[in-house]
Amino acid sequence: MIRVSIIGSGNLACHLIAAFGRAEQEGSDVKLVEVYARRTEGLSTLVPFDKICTDIHQLAVADLYIIAVSDSAIAGVSSELSFKNRLVVHTSGSVALDDLDSNNRKGVFYPLQTFTKNKEVDFGGIPIGLESQNSTDFQLIKKVASAISTTVFAMNSSQRKALHLAAVFVNNFTNHLYSLADAICEEHHLPFEILKPLIRETTEKIMLLRPDEAQTGPASRGDSETILSHLELITKENQRKIYELLTQSILNNGKIL
């Protein structure tokens, strides 16, 4: 049996708790022994009361402590732990391994996904990137990650940072493009709903083709007439700048500039 303790009660923590709960029901020998949270609201439907701890100095013994709190709180929480030489991992794409306190063995357990409160997610399909300081610890976190996901992989800190950067492009920036399109629709009295099938198919295409192969549109076919007519239509300065820069980058095949 591998005993896991989760520190945190936010979005990711709740999704992890649910995923470990399901794994345990399905007979996994990875057991969630405790959840630490300052605020326990919302946890009662996920964990029995006797597994919730609100005093960070009274944590139960576990083989792995997963800190699932906001990036800025990780260092502080890890330095408050009152035990030594146990395995403690954080779940962030951008926080350095060394932000974890040196009283304990360090690692990273990074699920590459965007989590939404109250929206169920199939953890089995979420890639989990793992990092540790030695191979024994790696084997342990690999077993734990494999209990909830089918895609578990080793990475180093610089790969993790690069992955986080790539995630910003495909998630945060893509979503911002949706916002800009939403604003264009609103300006022209069109419902954003009309774009949803196209948004979905844009994603589906990428499951089959490499992004370069899937590229279409006026920039990729060098259609300057349509590009100019779009620029005439745009009334907002930030939309224009983004249109121009991304068009230029597509025209240059993303390479030059």
Place this chain on the structure above:
Amino acid sequence: MIRVSIIGSGNLACHLIAAFGRAEQEGSDVKLVEVYARRTEGLSTLVPFDKICTDIHQLAVADLYIIAVSDSAIAGVSSELSFKNRLVVHTSGSVALDDLDSNNRKGVFYPLQTFTKNKEVDFGGIPIGLESQNSTDFQLIKKVASAISTTVFAMNSSQRKALHLAAVFVNNFTNHLYSLADAICEEHHLPFEILKPLIRETTEKIMLLRPDEAQTGPASRGDSETILSHLELITKENQRKIYELLTQSILNNGKIL
């Protein structure tokens, strides 16, 4: 019975032919009477030979001619039609209604979707925007569009142009962000596959939340430490410019600049 003729044999033409074929099998009174194409390769699996016409001056009589060719070929094809006062529509998001020859009644039949050769698409879910010069013609193209899609709506030329612009943001530009992320992965020896569940979930979120509500990431929480560490990591100038501009636009909530 409404007789429809399709002019063209490209991606969209083939998807339309298949969609009308399915509608007819399901008992629709919209009938595909003919397909005109200069090149007939690839059509034989979609249409019986006696319905394929290769001479534009010999087109059969139809109630609606749908020109599904590339934007730059629309005006030329429409001026080659040797009949008069019939209803002729094009399928483009960006070509003006007046690019169609005035010998015939004009209209637009714009399916808002990205079409991929050999990738089946559920036409039923694709919004089709319609435009015509009078209400009788509108009723006719509405019946035809409703035979293959559940989302049929009227729009004017300026709304169509805006919709096409919005589509460039959510499809072409989003896909280019995927390309940039692909390049980052390659540079750091990470498979692009790892990003796919995140790409899928980014889309799924937008089906439930408005884009502004779904926005997450370092820019949306004003996390300048992570933003700076990403900028340090970026080695390509176009990636840096795009990162900076989109980050700034998110920081400004897409409004100022």
